[in-house]
Amino acid sequence: MRGARNFLKFLRGEPFAAVGAAIYSVIVVVAVFADWLEPYAPRAILKVGPRVARYLPISAAHWLGTTSSGRDVLSQVIHGTRSALVVGLTAAIAVVAIGTLLGLLAGYLGGWVDRVVSWLADIVLGLPFLPFMLILAALTHPGTGVVIFTVAALLWPNTARVIRAQVLSLRERAWVEAARVTGCSTARIMFVHVLPQVLPLAALYGSVAIGWAILAEASASFLGFGDPETVSWGVMLQDAYANQALSRGAWNWFAPPGAAIMAMVLAGFLISRGSEKLLFPKLAEQ
Amino acid sequence: MSALLEAVGLRKTFRARGRLVHAVEGVSLAVAAGEALGIVGESGCGKTTTARMLLRLEEPTEGGIRFDGADITKLHGNALRPFRARAQLVFQNPFDALNPRFTIRRSLTEPLRNFGVAASEHRERIDAVLRRVRLTPPESWLDRRPHELSGGQLQRVVLARALVPEPRLIVADEPVSMLDVSVRAGILNLLREARDALGLAAIYISHDLALIRYVCERTLVMYLGQVVEEGPTAALIAEPAHPYTAVLVAAVPVARVDQNRAALPVRGSLSDAPPTAPGCTFRDRCPHAMPRCTADTPALRSISGDRRVACHLGDLP
Numbered sequence: 028m029r030g031a032r033n034f035l036k037f038l039r040g041e042p043f044a045a046v047g048a049a050i051y052s053v054i055v056v057v058a059v060f061a062d063w064l065e066p067y068a069p070r071a072i073l074k075v076g077p078r079v080a081r082y083l084p085i086s087a088a089h090w091l092g093t094t095s096s097g098r099d100v101l102s103q104v105i106h107g108t109r110s111a112l113v114v115g116l117t118a119a120i121a122v123v124a125i126g127t128l129l130g131l132l133a134g135y136l137g138g139w140v141d142r143v144v145s146w147l148a149d150i151v152l153g154l155p156f157l158p159f160m161l162i163l164a165a166l167t168h169p170g171t172g173v174v175i176f177t178v179a180a181l182l183w184p185n186t187a188r189v190i191r192a193q194v195l196s197l198r199e200r201a202w203v204e205a206a207r208v209t210g211c212s213t214a215r216i217m218f219v220h221v222l223p224q225v226l227p228l229a230a231l232y233g234s235v236a237i238g239w240a241i242l243a244e245a246s247a248s249f250l251g252f253g254d255p256e257t258v259s260w261g262v263m264l265q266d267a268y269a270n271q272a273l274s275r276g277a278w279n280w281f282a283p284p285g286a287a288i289m290a291m292v293l294a295g296f297l298i299s300r301g302s303e304k305l306l307f308p309k310l311a312e313q
Numbered sequence: 314m315s316a317l318l319e320a321v322g323l324r325k326t327f328r329a330r331g332r333l334v335h336a337v338e339g340v341s342l343a344v345a346a347g348e349a350l351g352i353v354g355e356s357g358c359g360k361t362t363t364a365r366m367l368l369r370l371e372e373p374t375e376g377g378i379r380f381d382g383a384d385i386t387k388l389h390g391n392a393l394r395p396f397r398a399r400a401q402l403v404f405q406n407p408f409d410a411l412n413p414r415f416t417i418r419r420s421l422t423e424p425l426r427n428f429g430v431a432a433s434e435h436r437e438r439i440d441a442v443l444r445r446v447r448l449t450p451p452e453s454w455l456d457r458r459p460h461e462l463s464g465g466q467l468q469r470v471v472l473a474r475a476l477v478p479e480p481r482l483i484v485a486d487e488p489v490s491m492l493d494v495s496v497r498a499g500i501l502n503l504l505r506e507a508r509d510a511l512g513l514a515a516i517y518i519s520h521d522l523a524l525i526r527y528v529c530e531r532t533l534v535m536y537l538g539q540v541v542e543e544g545p546t547a548a549l550i551a552e553p554a555h556p557y558t559a560v561l562v563a564a565v566p567v568a569r570v571d572q573n574r575a576a577l578p579v580r581g582s583l584s585d586a587p588p589t590a591p592g593c594t595f596r597d598r599c600p601h602a603m604p605r606c607t608a609d610t611p612a613l614r615s616i617s618g619d620r621r622v623a624c625h626l627g628d629l630p
Contacts, residue, residue, distance in 0.1 A: 201409040204370060209474065210397045210427030212390070223414055 037305060044301025047234075050294035058108040065102035066090075069258045072097045085279050092279040095270035103258050104283045110259035111241050111291060114171050118240030121179035123233040126186025127225065133187065134194025135217050144191070148184035156181055157246060164252040171254065174247055178240040186232040193225050231299050238292035245288050260284035315382070316343035317514050318367060318400070318482055323376035325362050336362040338538035339376070346481065349508065349515045351529030351546060353522055353561060359538040360518045364484050367516065368402055369393060381481075398428040401475035403485040403504070407467035407492070411459040417443075417470055418455040424478045442473045445510075446503055465496035469503065476507055483508070486518045501528055522565050526550055534558045537594040540613060544620035554622040556599045593625070601626055 038045040057064060066089075067073060073080040079097040083089050091100035133144035160177040167173060197203065198221065206216045241260075247253050248261025255262060267273070267281040325337040337359040344350045352360045365371040367378060369385060377386045385396050404410035411420050421439045430438065443451035446469040459467060468488070475483055485504065489497040505528060508515055517529055525532055525546060532549050534542040534557060542555040553559040560579045567574075578600050593599070596606040605625050613623045 201404050201406055202412045205402070205404065205410055205471075205474070206412070206423070207370065208368065208397060208402045209424035209478070210394050211423065215427075220412055 041301035041304065043297045047294040047297030047301060050290050050297075054108050054112065054291060054294075057105055058112045061105050061109055065099075065105040067099040067102045069102040069106040070098060073099060082275065082277060091283050092277070094266060094280055095272070100263075100280055100283060103263055104260070104287055106258040107260040107263060107284060107287065110171065110244070110257055111287070114174055114244045114259075115237035115240045115291065118175045118178035118182075118243075119233040119236040121175065122182045122186055122236040123229045125179060126183040126232065127190050127222070127229040129183065130187035130190025131194055131217055131222060131225070134191040135198055135213075135221060141191070144187060148187055151181055152184050154181055156243070160243060160247055161250065161252055164247060169247070169252040169254060171244065171257070171259075173252070174240065174244045178236060178243050182236050182239055186229060186236075189232065190225050190229060193228055194221060197221050197224055227302075227305075231302050234295040234298045236295075238295035241288055241291050260288050315345075316379075317346040317348075317381060318516075319343040319379045320363075320367060321377050323363060323366050323378070324374045325359070325366060325371060326374045335538055337366065337373075340533075340535070340538075340540055341376075342533055342540070342543075344482065344514050344516060346514055347508075347512045348531065349517065349529045351517045351519065351525035351532040352535060353519055353525050353532060354535035355520055357537075358535045360535050361486055363535070364402075364486055364516060364518050368400055368484055369396065370402075394428065398424075398478045399480050400482045400484065401478065401480040403468075403475050403483060403488045404471055405487040405491055407464050407471050408459075410471045411467060411474075413459050416456050416458055420470065421474055421477050424474060428478050430478075438477055439473075442477045445476060445507060446470070446473045448473070464492050465499065468492060468496075468500050472500070472503060472507070476511070479511070480513065482514045482516070484516045484518070487520070488517070489524070490519070490521070504528070522550065522561050534561065539594065539623065540621075541595065541624070542620075542622045543613070544622075548620060554616055554620060554627075555595075555624045556601055556626070557595050593623075 038048055073093060074097065075083075080089075080093050081095050081097050083093040083097075085092050089099055089101065091104065093099055094103075129144045129147075133141040156177070159181060160173060163177060164170075164173045203216060203220060206220045211220065244253070244259060245261035245264060248259060249265045249268065251265060253259065253262045253265065261284075263284040264281055267277070267284075272278075272280045320343070321341050323337055323340045324335075327334045327336055340359070340363050342350065342352075342363075352363065354360045362371060366373045366376075369378070369388070373386065377384060379385065380396055380400065385393070388396065411417075415423075418439065421442065422435055425435050425438060426432075439455070440451040443449065443454055448454045448466065448469055454470075459470075462470065483504070488504065489500050492500060501524070504515070507513065515528075517525060519525055529546050532544065532546040533540050534549070534555060536557050542549060542553070542558045544554075549558060550562055553562050556578065560577055563575070563577050579598050580600070591610050592608065593602075593606040593611050596602045599606065603625065611623045611625050613621050615621050616627070
């Protein structure tokens with residue numbers, strides 16, 4: 028209750044964060060009610076009389092027209108929110124979990140744990156994102172699993188570094204020492220006393236990771252490493268590109284999924300921008 | 314009289330930027346059950362490091378610590394927990410000593426939970442301890458968070474947290490130096506009442522002899538990591554045996570603005586002579602320094618019964 032009230036108060040004071048949160052809310056609602064909202068089955072090949080309804084322009088029956096194979100664009104965009112949310116949230120949770128855990132261990136325990144984690148982070152940060160994902164997709168089988176794995180495996184160092192720095196300063200606080208004096212085990216100090224203090228920061232990095240995951244999924248799909256059976260914004264773009272939607276000027280086909288991707292990525296950055304003041308009060312003073 | 318806590322030859326060396334810093338140089342002390350011991354000295358003299366070693370928050374580089382007859386120097390993890398339950402710490406800065414996200418209830422439940430007190434007893438113990446520190450009625454404080462409390466109230470909670478596991482020893486590191494002068498006496502009196510009622514031993518760490526005189530029966534004076542004088546507080550203040558103790562006594566502020574005071578019997582500043590070199594560490598600042606002070610290190614020796622001093626003055630070879 029207290030958390031929800033504080034969150035609303037925070038949104039009122041931070042228009043950036045409020046817009047970001049609004050975009051996320053819309054996408055979640057659309058994803059949940061996608062079956063009711065989409066006017067046609069997203070992969071159904073529609074017909075006009077005996078002929079396939081290809082490249083229909085915007086009309087009352089098809090608000091965003093149809094694709095080269097006669098599928099309703101609006102229905103696909105609506106259905107695409109689901110895969111976007113699944114990919115985005117799963118990858119974000121994985122990034123936050125790995126990054127927070129390793130950052131917490133490295134920051135609190137120090138010593139060789141810190142050295143190993145920092146060394147791993149340096150190596151991972153040196154890996155090029157797209158080639159890594161494409162090679163992985165080529166070696167295994169393409170699909171969202173590869174996307175989520177890549178985002179989780181390559182983006183955790185950013186979260187881990189920030190959490191580590193935060194934990195380094197928290198561990199010097201007297202109340203951490205008080206936890207030791209009052210009989211807390213090291214694990215209890217880390218997970219019960221220190222972890223809750225860094226969770227807001229971790230969540231912030233999670234919201235940025237959502238955007239990264241969706242971009243990664245779109246890139247992989249666009250380059251043909253997506254799962255063509257799923258309906259996602261990236262697969263839509265690839266479909267449009269492969270069928271010369273650009274040269275035909277069928278912007279009603281490729282613009283909506285592009286805009287949807289942009290909106291969702293933007294939402295993550297808006298939230299992180301809006302949270303700056305909350306998390307780094309010193310910045311706000313300047 | 315057997316000691317509750319006894320430390321022998323405590324030494325602590327830190328490595329800072331490749332340089333060795335000798336924070337504590339062979340401190341031995343003992344506290345009897347129910348006794349209040351003061352440790353005074355200026356900042357950097359090693360008094361806090363000594364206290365942290367006594368509580369096993371800092372690993373001694375050398376030396377041993379016994380609590381209630383048992384050697385606790387090498388204990389770790391779960392083996393250390395019974396000692397933790399019986400030796401508690403009152404922090405200097407009450408604004409930083411409580412987890413800002415925890416309610417008072419949660420902060421006071423933590424020690425009980427960790428020390429294996431049955432959950433059914435928690436409420437009763439917490440209520441009792443809040444009454445003891447005069448945060449009444451207890452139920453109106455339980456669900457508050459640290460940011461809602463003043464410094465004096467926070468320090469009462471910190472004291473309550475130290476008392477709730479029913480310890481036998483309290484270490485108070487500058488317990489009132491961060492508080493408004495107006496609430497200092499209140500906190501010190503609470504501590505003393507709790508000690509009297511529960512028969513607690515206490516170690517007070519302070520730079521302030523006036524505070525030490527108010528609460529401690531016996532006092533250690535530390536200078537640059539070593540004990541330079543030890544004895545009953547009253548005698549030590551009335552008749553300092555070590556020139557450094559005399560400086561501390563002369564530096565105690567007096568509540569009279571119009572009086573003329575003699576200059577402090579000290580000169581120079583902290584010596585940076587390596588502590589391994591022979592000689593007295595205070596010789597550069599001492600008004601009584603003599604050739605012998607450079608040549609050999611004064612050992613702590615007994616003078617008149619229960620007083621000890623590490624100074625060549627009055628020690629005729």
